[in-house]
Amino acid sequence: MFYREAGDFSTTYPQDSQTFPIKFDRYRYYVVLAVAVLVMPFVMTDYLVNSIFLPFLIYAIAAIGLNILTGYCGQVSLGTGGFMAVGAYACYKLMTAFPDVNIFFHVILAGGITAMVGTLFGLPSLRIKGFYLAVATLAAQFFLVWLFNKVSWFYNYSASGQINAPERTVFGIEVTGPNTEAWATYLFCLVFTVGAAILARNLTRGSVGREWMAIRDMDIAAEIIGVNPLRAKLTAFAVSSFFVGVSGALFFAVYLGAVEVGEVFGITKSFLVLFMIIIGGLGSIFGSFAGAAFLVVLPVVLKIVGVDLLGWPTDIVAHFQLVIVGGLIIMFLILEPHGLAQLWRVAKEKLRLWPFPH
Amino acid sequence: MKYKLGTYAVAAMMAASPVMADLVFPSLSYRTGPYAAGGIPFADGYADYFTLLNERDGGIGGVETRVLECETGYNTEKGVECYEATKGEGSLVYQPLSTGITYQLIPKTTADGIPMHTMGYGRTSAANGQVFSHTFNYPANYWNGASGAINYLMSQGDIAGKKIALVYHNSAYGKEPIRTLEELSEKHGFELMLVAVDHPGQEQKSQWLQIRRERPDNVIMYGWGVMNQVAIQEAANIRYPMENFIGIWWSGSENDVLPAGDAANGYKALTFHGVGSDFPIFDDIQKYVVDAGKAAGAGDQIGTVLYNRGLYAAMLAAEAAKTAQEIHGTAEITPAMMRDGMEALEITEAKMTELGLPGFGPSFNVSCENHGGPGLIGMTQWDASAGTWSLISDFSETDMEVIQPLIDEDSASYASENNIEAGC
Numbered sequence: 213m214f215y216r217e218a219g220d221f222s223t224t225y226p227q228d229s230q231t232f233p234i235k236f237d238r239y240r241y242y243v244v245l246a247v248a249v250l251v252m253p254f255v256m257t258d259y260l261v262n263s264i265f266l267p268f269l270i271y272a273i274a275a276i277g278l279n280i281l282t283g284y285c286g287q288v289s290l291g292t293g294g295f296m297a298v299g300a301y302a303c304y305k306l307m308t309a310f311p312d313v314n315i316f317f318h319v320i321l322a323g324g325i326t327a328m329v330g331t332l333f334g335l336p337s338l339r340i341k342g343f344y345l346a347v348a349t350l351a352a353q354f355f356l357v358w359l360f361n362k363v364s365w366f367y368n369y370s371a372s373g374q375i376n377a378p379e380r381t382v383f384g385i386e387v388t389g390p391n392t393e394a395w396a397t398y399l400f401c402l403v404f405t406v407g408a409a410i411l412a413r414n415l416t417r418g419s420v421g422r423e424w425m426a427i428r429d430m431d432i433a434a435e436i437i438g439v440n441p442l443r444a445k446l447t448a449f450a451v452s453s454f455f456v457g458v459s460g461a462l463f464f465a466v467y468l469g470a471v472e473v474g475e476v477f478g479i480t481k482s483f484l485v486l487f488m489i490i491i492g493g494l495g496s497i498f499g500s501f502a503g504a505a506f507l508v509v510l511p512v513v514l515k516i517v518g519v520d521l522l523g524w525p526t527d528i529v530a531h532f533q534l535v536i537v538g539g540l541i542i543m544f545l546i547l548e549p550h551g552l553a554q555l556w557r558v559a560k561e562k563l564r565l566w567p568f569p570h
Numbered sequence: 571m572k573y574k575l576g577t578y579a580v581a582a583m584m585a586a587s588p589v590m591a592d593l594v595f596p597s598l599s600y601r602t603g604p605y606a607a608g609g610i611p612f613a614d615g616y617a618d619y620f621t622l623l624n625e626r627d628g629g630i631g632g633v634e635t636r637v638l639e640c641e642t643g644y645n646t647e648k649g650v651e652c653y654e655a656t657k658g659e660g661s662l663v664y665q666p667l668s669t670g671i672t673y674q675l676i677p678k679t680t681a682d683g684i685p686m687h688t689m690g691y692g693r694t695s696a697a698n699g700q701v702f703s704h705t706f707n708y709p710a711n712y713w714n715g716a717s718g719a720i721n722y723l724m725s726q727g728d729i730a731g732k733k734i735a736l737v738y739h740n741s742a743y744g745k746e747p748i749r750t751l752e753e754l755s756e757k758h759g760f761e762l763m764l765v766a767v768d769h770p771g772q773e774q775k776s777q778w779l780q781i782r783r784e785r786p787d788n789v790i791m792y793g794w795g796v797m798n799q800v801a802i803q804e805a806a807n808i809r810y811p812m813e814n815f816i817g818i819w820w821s822g823s824e825n826d827v828l829p830a831g832d833a834a835n836g837y838k839a840l841t842f843h844g845v846g847s848d849f850p851i852f853d854d855i856q857k858y859v860v861d862a863g864k865a866a867g868a869g870d871q872i873g874t875v876l877y878n879r880g881l882y883a884a885m886l887a888a889e890a891a892k893t894a895q896e897i898h899g900t901a902e903i904t905p906a907m908m909r910d911g912m913e914a915l916e917i918t919e920a921k922m923t924e925l926g927l928p929g930f931g932p933s934f935n936v937s938c939e940n941h942g943g944p945g946l947i948g949m950t951q952w953d954a955s956a957g958t959w960s961l962i963s964d965f966s967e968t969d970m971e972v973i974q975p976l977i978d979e980d981s982a983s984y985a986s987e988n989n990i991e992a993g994c
Contacts, residue, residue, distance in 0.1 A: 259658065263651040361740055361768075371749050371980060372693070372742035374673050378987060389988075390677030468646060470673040472742050474769045476646060512651070515641075525867075526641035527601030527610075 215563035231413055248402060253395035261394040266467045268508045269401040270459050273408045275488040275500035277455030282486070283494035284416055285448035286428030287337050291349035293481035294356035295453050297473050298326045299460025301366050304375040307388075307465065308368060315380040315387060315465065319404065322461035323454040329356075330453020337445050341431075353482055360473040374472050377465045388465045397466050404462060408455055413497050415451065424448050425495075456485075487537070491544050493553025502552040510537065591902055593630055593891060595620060595884070596638040596656040598649055598666040601867070604770035605644040605668075605795035607825040608876055610867055612667055613639065615880025617866035618859050622851075623888060625858040630891050631901040644795070646670045653678065662908040663687050663887050669743035672705075677988070680704045685909040687890075689883050690715075690819055690842055694746055695980035697942025699913070700992040702981065706912050708886075708943030709934050710842040712792075713976060715818045716747035717968035718840050718947025719790050720754050722816070725963075730759040735786035737777060737793065737801060740766040744792045747818075751790075753972045771797025778804040791817045798826035806833030813838065816949075822959070823875040827952045835954035838962075840947055843882045844930040845959040847873030851881075851926030875950075875959060882931060889925075890915045913938055932965050938994040942977070945970070 220235045222228040232238040256265070274292060281287050303322035307315065333352040337345050360366050367375050379389030386392045387400045415421050423444040426434035435441055464471045471477070484507065492503020511533050518529035548554055562569075599613035600606055620635040629635050638659060640652035649671035653664065664679060664686040666672055672692035679686045680703060688696065688707045696705040710718075723729050736751055738744030748764065755762040763786055765777045771793065778801075781789065789810065793801055798821045805815055813836040817826070822839020852873065859865050860872070871877040894903045894911025903911070915936045922930055932946040946965035953960060985992050 259654045262654040267647070358768075361766075371745065372669075372673070373745050374742045376673070376677075376987065379989075390681040468650065468674060469677060470646075472646070472670050472673070474741060475670050478769070519640075525601075526599065526639050527606075530602040530641045530643060 215560060215566075217564070231417070245406070248406075249399075253399055256394040256398050258394050261398050262467070263512055264509060265398050266401055268505050269398075269405040270462045270467055271485065271488060271504040271508060272405050272501050273459035273462070274456050274485045275492060275504045276408050276412045276497060277452045277459065278485050279489045279492075279494065279496070279500045280412060280416070280424070280455065281448050281452035283489055283496065283499070284421060284428060285424035285445065285452075287334075287445065287448060288342065288346040289349040289452070290346050290479070290482045290486070291333060291352040291356070292456055292485045293477040293479060294353040295326050295330055295456040296460030296463060296481060297356050297360055297477035298329045298453075299323060299457030300464035300471055300477065301360055301375065301473070302326065302457065303461035303465050304377070304471075305366065305368075307378060307380060311378070311380075314382060316382055318380075319458055319461045319465070323458035326457020326460065327450040327454040330456070331446055331450045334446055334449025334453075337449065338442060350479075353479055357473050357477060360477075372472075374470055375464065376470045377468075380465070388469065390469065392466075401462055401466060404458055408458065409497055409501070412451075412455065416497070420444075420447060420451075428495075487541055489551075490541060491551055493551030494549075496551070496553035498556065499551050499553030502556070506552065507537070592634045592636045593903070594636050594638055594656075594660045594662060595887060596640060596652075596659075596661040596664060598640055598642050598652050598664065598668075598671065600642050600644045600667070602641065603643040603645070604772075607799075608795055608820065608823065609644065609667065611823070611825075611871035611874050611876035612880035612883075614865070614867040614869070614871045615877035615882075616665070616884045617880075618855060618872070618877075619881050619884035619888065621859050621864050621866070622855055625862060625864065626854060630888055631895040633901045635888075642666070642668065642671060644668050644670075646674050650674055650678075657682060657684060660905070662891065662903065662905055663912070665689065665883055665887070667691065669693075669746070670741065673742060676702065676705050682905075683909070684905040685912050687883070687887060687912065689879070689886070691743065693980075693984075694942075695977045695984065697940065697977050698981035698992075699938050699941035700981075700994055701985045701990055702941060704909055706936065706941045708915075708936050708941060709917075709932055710945045710947060711942055712743075712746040712818070713750040713973045714842075714942075714945030714947055714968040715840050716750040716790070717754060717973060718945075718949075718966070719816050719818075720751070720758065720760075721947075721966065721968060722840075722949050722963060723788055724758065729787075731761070732787040733761040733763060733784070735763040735765055735781055735784070735789045737765045737767060737781075737789055737791045739771065739793050739797055740768045743794065743820075747790075747792055749976055750973060753976065754969070757969075757972060767793065767797055767801070770795060772800055774800050774804050778808050778810075781805075781810065782808040788814045788816065791815070791821045793817065793821045798823075799829045802827060802830045802834050802837060806830050812836035813951075816840065819879070822950060822952075824957075824959075825874075825876075827954070828957075832954045834952055837952045839950050839952070839959070841875075841950050841961070842931065842947060842965070843878060844927070845875055845878065845950055845961060847878075849927050849930060854926060878930075882927075885925060885927065886915070886917070889917065889921070912936060913941070945973070 215236055217234050232241055278292050281289050299322045302325040303318050306318040336348045367373050377388045385396045387396050423439045426439045427444045488503035488507050493499025514533050518524045597616050600609035617637045620637050624634050638656050642649040642652050669691050672688050685704045690710055692707055694711040694713050696702040696707050751762050767774055815837055817839040819841050827834035827837055890912040893914050894907045895901055897910055898907045918933050934943045945968050948961055948965040949963040950959045951962045
């Protein structure tokens with residue numbers, strides 16, 4: 213009743229092949245976008261932006277990136293943290309080497325550099341598959357973190373080995389550094405997140421995305437029908453790493469402001485992003501958002517409920533959080549391997565028939 | 571996207587919580603994760619001292635204190651979240667007990683006008699108050715520690731030509747003393763050998779194999795959390811003489827030496843405050859806090875090294891708050907007033923005795939130029955059979971001739987990076 217497509221006719225091919233062919237979906241998307249751009253900046257506070265919205269937006273980009281590689285192309289990667297570190301350090305080097313260039317371009321360039329590094333580490337995927345590839349990307353993770361810790365050129369020879377984001381502006385408004393306004397950083401990241409989502413959605417709908425999915429479903433069959441595995445796998449690594457690099461750059465420059473590579477971009481980061489796409493839904497752009505939102509908001513909500521409302525000791529709540537996240541991952545893997553995105557799809561199917569399911 | 575509504579509700583809840591008129595001391599603690607063994611006693615000591623003030627004196631200057639605890643897990647992201655969640659409640663001073671979180675918070679606290687006290691950790695050059703207006707690291711810092719260790723070794727004999735290894739946590743924290751030690755090795759002619767241990771430091775076989783092969787005369791360790799226990803165990807395994815093994819104050823608590831048992835006997839650690847529970851204040855803690863059932867955590871850490879350090883940190887914060895109340899003539903101080911109080915803080919022996927902590931730490935004054943205090947370092951040694959740490963040297967001066975230029979250089983580069991005009 214509320215969600216239906218009756219009377220929603222497409223009369224041209226472009227209408228039929230748009231991202232949201234159903235009118236209701238399309239309007240919902242416009243409303244969400246309008247609220248995010250026109251309403252949210254006015255209610256943004258330091259607390260909201262730093263504990264929920266910035267991590268959500270930035271992790272969403274990383275999750276989209278990993279989802280392209282793992283969810284769409286079927287190449288398991290545990291190197292996300294390392295690739296985020298590449299984005300962060302590339303952004304830092306660019307920011308300090310070319311202070312006059314706008315930070316916006318630095319972030320994009322950082323993504324480009326990460327894409328090159330990602331392609332390099334993607335080369336073994338042509339020979340090895342599955343678990344073995346996961347181990348190879350794990351090696352990338354450890355190697356990259358070690359590299360950024362060891363070679364002091366990457367952190368401009370600072371005594372502590374930390375990198376600190378200098379102040380940079382967009383249209384005269386500060387988006388990095390300590391004196392930023394909450395709405396400015398929020399909008400800056402929102403632009404990247406929306407851009408990444410639109411780009412990823414259209415890539416995965418097109419011929420490139422279909423190649424990735426063919427490789428994912430059965431690489432030998434894909435090769436026989438004329439999909440070039442070299443091209444498909446390496447483009448997946450490149451595009452995925454680009455998104456992950458952009459998220460790493462934003463994570464360092466806009467969100468944290470100071471980064472120590474081993475602590476921020478360690479193996480736990482790789483697993484966190486992997487959990488996001490598992491819980492959110494492999495092979496779904498919406499799933500990347502849902503998973504990122506879930507894993508960013510869940511600890512905050514648990515803390516507010518446990519510590520502020522119930523008055524439990526902070527360590528009990530922190531331990532509970534591990535138990536709950538672990539339990540949820542097992543639950544999703546068993547009950548709904550396609551994640552929150554599939555729950556959303558099922559809900560839509562049900563609503564379509566409601567109230568007459570037969 | 572559907573979660574946004576939920577976050578509104580959360581925000582509304584946060585905004586609706588009442589603002590109470592008390593002195594808020596946030597405690598960014600970590601009772602979980604690989605560094606919990608160090609985080610728990612410190613957080614307990616910090617909380618217990620404020621409980622004692624509330625129970626015995628009715629707070630500070632008649633205003634109750636409130637410790638706002640937030641779990642960071644030694645993780646910088648959670649640390650930032652904790653900071654944003656607590657800063658709106660009138661938090662007076664932040665003590666994150668993590669060098670990584672300190673680096674995040676230095677620019678943020680300065681922008682928000684809230685002071686931060688990083689006692690014996692954090693960014694060493696914050697000792698230069700002309701650049702770091704809201705960051706304090708009295709009474710001693712990492713570079714004092716490095717120099718203190720070398721001074722101690724020199725008091726034991728000539729170190730020219732000797733080989734000294736630095737085993738360090740491969741992070742901003744562990745890298746801090748390298749520059750100082752390099753300068754000192756040039757000045758005193760010893761050979762420095764660097765051995766990095768990656769986070770969290772549970773696996774150190776190769777590092778200690780290297781030490782076994784190269785046979786340094788002394789080993790200095792800058793470790794934290796589980797890394798300390800493993801290092802001491804590995805040192806025992808290769809039969810490295812414990813009395814030649816010196817830890818920084820973060821590598822010198824009961825948790826670090828107990829797992830190695832008798833093999834840890836003779837291990838040394840630097841300190842900037844007293845050890846043990848042989849001070850009058852512990853009678854008051856027993857009476858007002860423990861017996862009243864208000865001890866923080868499990869209540870089993872009282873008198874340990876890190877508990878004492880938490881207590882000391884809380885005591886310095888409370889004294890700074892008192893100073894701020896005197897300066898501004900009001901009991902309900904703001905973070906800006908607290909900063910003034912910290913900058914005018916004077917700790918004298920008479921004051922310490924009055925507080926029940928005679929001889930617990932050095933006397934010192936903080937000034938606008940010097941946020942770092944005097945940097946007096948003592949040495950403690952572990953007695954495995956008695957299970958106690960004991961102070962084996964006086965609190966003595968460190969080589970400011972080497973340290974001060976390094977502080978000036980590092981703070982100047984921070985100032986130029988961030989367009990800060992140095993001045994008081």
